Structures are given as C-alpha cells and as structure tokens.
Amino acid sequence: xxxxxxxxxxxxxxxxxxxxxxxxxxxxxxxxxxxxxxxxxxxxxxxxxxxxxxxxxxxxxxxxxxxxxxxxxxxxxxxxxxxxxxxxxxxxxxxxxxxxxxxxxxxxxxxxxxxxxxxxxxxxxxxxxxxxxxxxxxxxxxxxxxxxxxxxxxxxxxxxxxxxxxxxxxxxxxxxxxxxxxxxxxxxxxxxxxxxxxxxxxxxxxxxxxxxxxxxxxxxxxxxxxxxxxxxxxxxxxxxxxxxxxxxxxxx
Amino acid sequence: xxxxxxxxxxxxxxxxxxxxxxxxxxxxxxxxxxxxxxxxxxxxxxxxxxxxxxxxxxxxxxxxxxxxxxxxxxxxxxxxxxxxxxxxxxxxxxxxxxxxxxxxxxxxxxxxxxxxxxxxxxxxxxxxxxxxxxxxxxxxxxxxxxxxxxxxxxxxxxxxxxxxxxxxxxxxxxxxxxxxxxxxxxxxxxxxxxxxxxxxxxxxxxxxxxxxxxxxxxxxxxxxxxxxxxxxxxxxxxxxxxxxxxxxxxxxxxxxxxxxxxxxxxxxxxxxxxxxxxxxxxxxxxxxxxxxxxxxxxxxxxxxxxxxxxxxxxxxxxxxxxxxxxxxxxxx
Numbered sequence: 001x002x003x004x005x006x007x008x009x010x011x012x013x014x015x016x017x018x019x020x021x022x023x024x025x026x027x028x029x030x031x032x033x034x035x036x037x038x039x040x041x042x043x044x045x046x047x048x049x050x051x052x053x054x055x056x057x058x059x060x061x062x063x064x065x066x067x068x069x070x071x072x073x074x075x076x077x078x079x080x081x082x083x084x085x086x087x088x089x090x091x092x093x094x095x096x097x098x099x100x101x102x103x104x105x106x107x108x109x110x111x112x113x114x115x116x117x118x119x120x121x122x123x124x125x126x127x128x129x130x131x132x133x134x135x136x137x138x139x140x141x142x143x144x145x146x147x148x149x150x151x152x153x154x155x156x157x158x159x160x161x162x163x164x165x166x167x168x169x170x171x172x173x174x175x176x177x178x179x180x181x182x183x184x185x186x187x188x189x190x191x192x193x194x195x196x197x198x199x200x201x202x203x204x205x206x207x208x209x210x211x212x213x214x215x216x217x218x219x220x221x222x223x224x225x226x227x228x229x230x231x232x233x234x235x236x237x238x239x240x241x242x243x244x245x246x247x248x249x250x251x252x
Numbered sequence: 253x254x255x256x257x258x259x260x261x262x263x264x265x266x267x268x269x270x271x272x273x274x275x276x277x278x279x280x281x282x283x284x285x286x287x288x289x290x291x292x293x294x295x296x297x298x299x300x301x302x303x304x305x306x307x308x309x310x311x312x313x314x315x316x317x318x319x320x321x322x323x324x325x326x327x328x329x330x331x332x333x334x335x336x337x338x339x340x341x342x343x344x345x346x347x348x349x350x351x352x353x354x355x356x357x358x359x360x361x362x363x364x365x366x367x368x369x370x371x372x373x374x375x376x377x378x379x380x381x382x383x384x385x386x387x388x389x390x391x392x393x394x395x396x397x398x399x400x401x402x403x404x405x406x407x408x409x410x411x412x413x414x415x416x417x418x419x420x421x422x423x424x425x426x427x428x429x430x431x432x433x434x435x436x437x438x439x440x441x442x443x444x445x446x447x448x449x450x451x452x453x454x455x456x457x458x459x460x461x462x463x464x465x466x467x468x469x470x471x472x473x474x475x476x477x478x479x480x481x482x483x484x485x486x487x488x489x490x491x492x493x494x495x496x497x498x499x500x501x502x503x504x505x506x507x508x509x510x511x512x513x514x515x516x517x518x519x520x521x522x523x524x525x526x527x528x529x530x531x532x533x534x535x536x537x538x539x540x541x542x543x544x545x546x547x548x549x550x551x552x553x554x555x556x557x558x559x560x561x562x563x564x565x566x567x568x569x570x571x572x573x574x575x576x577x578x579x580x581x582x583x584x
Binding site for chain 1: 439456
C-alpha cells in the first residue's frame with residue numbers, strides 16, 4: 001500500500017451562487033503523477049488554488065501528510081513543501097532569469113530578514129538557483145531579462161522558480177500551455193525526470209502529454225469529480241467516454 | 253553607464269558637498285542643510301515607493317513625529333543632549349510607523365494611499381488642535397542639540413558648519429545603510445514584492461512581515477529627517493505633517509527617479525532650487541512647477557537621474573569619434 005501524501009475530504013468552493021468545486025474527495029499517492037483533466041470551467045484550476053492556499057475552501061478539509069492545511073495561507077503551504085506553477089505566467093518580469101530563480105531559492109532560508117551580509121554571498125541559495133535553472137533548461141539564458149524572453153521560455157522559468165523552492169509535491173497548472181512542440185517535448189522530458197523523485201499533480205489539456213506522464217487520472221466536470229483511477233480505468237470508463245470525450249468531440 | 257562611473261560621480265558629488273562650507277556663505281550652507289534634510293526624507297520614502305512598491309501618501313507623519321518628539325521633550329531644556337534626543341525621535345517615529353504600517357499594509361493600491369493619508373491627517377489635526385503642543389503655532393526650540401562626554405563638549409550643533417556636517421553624515425550613513433539592506437536577502441525580497449507580490453507569497457515568503465519592516469525602516473529614517481529639520485530650524489509645527497509635505501516628498505522621488513536612492517537626493521536639490529528660483533519669475537510659479545513635474549512624469553518615467561546614462565553615452569560617443577583609433581571598449 002503506497003503512502004497518501006495529500007488528501008482532500010468533501011472540498012467545496014462557492015463563488016456566490018457558482019459552485020466551482022463540489023464535494024471533492026481525492027487521494028494523491030506519494031511518488032505518483034496524478035493528472036487532472038476535464039473541459040474548461042470544470043474547476044481544475046480552482047482545485048489547484050484550493051490546494052496551494054490561493055483560495056480558501058468554503059467547506060471540507062485538505063490533509064498534507066496527515067496534517068490539516070485547509071486554512072493555511074499560501075506562504076505556509078509553500079514552506080511545507082508544496083510548490084506550484086501557474087497557468088498564467090507569474091514571474092518577476094523586471095528581474096533577470098537568474099534573479100527570478102534566486103528569489104525562489106532564497107525562500108528556503110529560515111528567514112530572509114537578514115540586513116547585513118550581501119545576498120550574493122549565500123552559496124546554498126546560489127547553488128539551488130543554478131540547479132533549478134539547469135533543470136528547467138534555462139542556464140544559457142540566466143542573464144536575460146525575464147520580460148524579454150519568449151513565451152515558452154517564460155513558461156519554463158515558471159517551472160524553474162517552483163523547482164528552486166525544492167518542493168516535494170508539485171502542483172502544475174497547464175505547464176505546456178502555449179508552448180511550441182519543441183519546448184513541449186523538453187518540458188515533458190523534464191516532468192518525467194521530476195516524476196522519479198517527486199509527487200506531481202498536473203492539470204493539462206494536451207492528452208498525449210497526459211498519457212505520456214500520468215499514472216493516475218481524475219476527470220472533473222462542472223466542479224465535480226466524475227471519475228478517478230489509473231489511466232487504464234479512465235480509458236475504459238463508460239461515464240468518461242460519454243461526458244468528457246463526447247463533449248470534447250463536439251467542441252473540436 | 254558603467255557602475256564604476258556611477259560610483260565616481262557619487263563620490264565627486266560627495267566631495268563637493270564636503271568642501272562646500274569652505275566657500276559658501278552661511279546663508280547657502282543653511283539652504284544646503286535644508287536640501288540635504290529633505291533629500292534624506294525623500295530617500296526614506298523611496299525605500300517604500302521605489303523598492304517595496306508601497307505608495308505612501310502619509311510619509312510626512314513620521315517626519316513630523318521625529319520633529320515633535322524632540323520639541324515636546326526638550327522645549328524647556330537648556331541643554332539638549334544629542335544622545336537622548338536623537339534616539340527618542342527615532343524610536344517615536346519607529347513606533348508610530350509600526351502601528352500605522354501594521355494596519356495600512358493590509359490594504360493595497362489606492363486603499364493603501366488613502367489609509368496612509370488618513371493616518372497622516374489624524375496626526376496633523378491632533379497637533380493642530382492641541383494647545384499643549386503649541387497648536388497651529390507649533391513649538392520653538394531655543395537651543396541646538398549638543399554631544400557631550402562628561403563636561404566635555406564634543407559636538408555643538410550651534411554652529412552652522414557643524415550642523416551641516418552632521419546632516420551630511422546622517423544622509424551618507426542612511427544612504428549606505430539602505431544600500432546595504434537592499435543588497436542583503438531582505439532587499440531581494442522587497443524588490444521582488446514590488447515586481448510581483450502574489451508570486452513572492454506563493455514562493456513561501458510572509459509578504460506582510462517584509463512590507464512592515466520596510467515601512468518601519470522608512471518611517472524611522474523619516475523621523476531622523478524630522479529631528480534634523482526641527483533642530484535646524486528651531487521650530488516644529490503641524491505643517492511638518494501636512495499632506496503637502498507628503499506630496500512634495502512623492503514629487504521629489506518621482507522627479508529624481510524612484511528606485512535609485514540617489515535620485516531623491518538630486519530631486520530634493522531640484523525641487524528646493526525651483527521653489528526658490530521660480531517665484532522670482534512669476535506669481536504663478538506653482539503652475540510652472542506643476543508643469544515640470546508633469547513633463548518629467550510623462551517623458552522621463554524613471555526620473556531625471558535616468559538622463560545621466562544618456563548624457564554619458566553621448567559624451568562617450570563624442571569622445572570616441574574625436575579619436576582616430578578608438579580605444580578598446582571599457583568593461584561595463
């Protein structure tokens with residue numbers, strides 16, 4: 001029996017009358033890649049936002065390694081070892097690529113309330129930042145201003161910043177969105193490497209990527225979990241074929 | 253502009269300021285003292301506006317508290333001991349900034365501007381309506397602070413030159429202090445907060461703690477400026493805390509160039525000199541002054557100091573075109 005690293009129990013989120021997340025109870029196993037798929041507006045990003053603390057659930061609980069993290073603010077959740085990347089690029093545009101990763105890496109100091117020693121002397125931070133840049137494939141761009149980089153590179157940096165915080169559990173909100181095919185392959189490769197020693201929770205629309213990486217799948221529709229299980233189980237699920245795959249064929 | 257050139261220009265400017273009392277008359281030394289105090293005040297605001305991304309419209313409150321702490325406690329004193337008066341002003345300003353900041357940083361954007369303005373107005377009217385503290389007339393100080401060890405007079409601020417050097421030292425130390433904390437891990441976090449606050453939070457930083465510490469540091473330095481102004485002019489009144497004063501500080505930061513520390517120093521020179529010079533041209537000089545602020549905001553969003561690198565490049569281009577074989581390019 002594998003260890004459950006993250007669990008949600010009857011998680012709800014309402015925005016006024018709109019129910020964005022409805023009674024979501026899911027378990028995520030340590031070391032697995034768990035993809036969440038579903039049509040637009042299914043509540044996937046809302047779920048990630050609830051897990052990362054960006055949103056406060058209306059009801060229900062979230063347990064990370066059996067610890068209740070339901071009401072913790074985002075910075076505390078990050079410090080516990082849950083990193084996230086954003087669907088909409090969320091970097092420091094006025095900083096260089098390296099400085100972006102630097103700030104992320106520095107967050108793992110016990111505190112950054114240090115006023116005297118120059119930050120650049122901190123070797124551990126430097127190493128972490130460089131390792132993250134290397135992992136996300138941006139070492140050659142380290143001096144480049146983040147706002148001057150291509151969209152695909154900014155997406156890579158987005159992941160690099162998350163990695164610089166050295167999380168155990170990664171929440172990835174559409175890491176491939178808007179990327180060219182070349183860059184996509186690079187990122188898929190990176191995710192596969194990360195999957196070896198991290199737990200990944202992944203939202204992605206690119207089904208080829210999902211089937212290439214994910215071991216567990218959850219299908220969401222209208223804020224509810226329609227089906228959850230291994231990739232095989234989902235492929236063969238009648239309900240999923242009817243609702244999700246059917247709906248997608250209509251729209252495409 | 254190469255970093256080395258910038259350091260050299262700053263050092264040259266400092267040297268000029270150090271040598272000035274040898275040549276300037278006491279009137280101009282007094283004027284320069286006023287400018288440097290204002291520069292210190294604006295520089296402290298730059299930590300908030302230019303680095304942390306907090307547009308405080310009530311910064312004059314801490315300037316005023318620094319001045320009032322001195323005036324209230326020492327208005328009847330014959331000897332004002334510097335080692336008592338200065339820490340008292342700094343601590344009062346820091347405490348006020350802690351309370352105001354603790355409440356204000358919960359808001360952002362326009363609400364932060366309004367709430368800091370409201371706090372400053374509360375302080376303003378408190379002193380305006382307090383006959384105990386001189387009301388709108390303020391408080392006069394008849395003596396300047398002195399630094400004594402035993403009965404020995406180390407530093408007497410009665411003399412204009414001494415006061416000038418004391419202010420210059422305060423400004424330079426504050427500049428060095430701010431440069432130091434901006435290079436330290438703390439500085440990396442607050443500049444990141446200005447660039448993208450939400451991401452800083454998501455990366456695991458308790459953003460509000462950093463904002464509050466920044467607010468308190470800025471408030472304390474503003475208190476230092478207020479202390480110096482009170483001691484220098486010998487007169488503290490509610491106008492220290494008026495929203496005009498806060499507004500002028502913002503104008504100085506914007507004119508000089510926010511996020512540079514030396515920008516506000518240049519800005520203070522320009523604003524004070526304009527205020528002294530423009531009224532001799534026309535009665536409607538405020539119109540001209542406003543026009544200048546608007547033009548800089550429109551055409552030089554990074555302030556007047558952003559012109560310096562351009563002047564430098566022009567200068568370089570001219571120099572290299574006048575030489576037949578241009579030398580190897582300098583390292584930047």
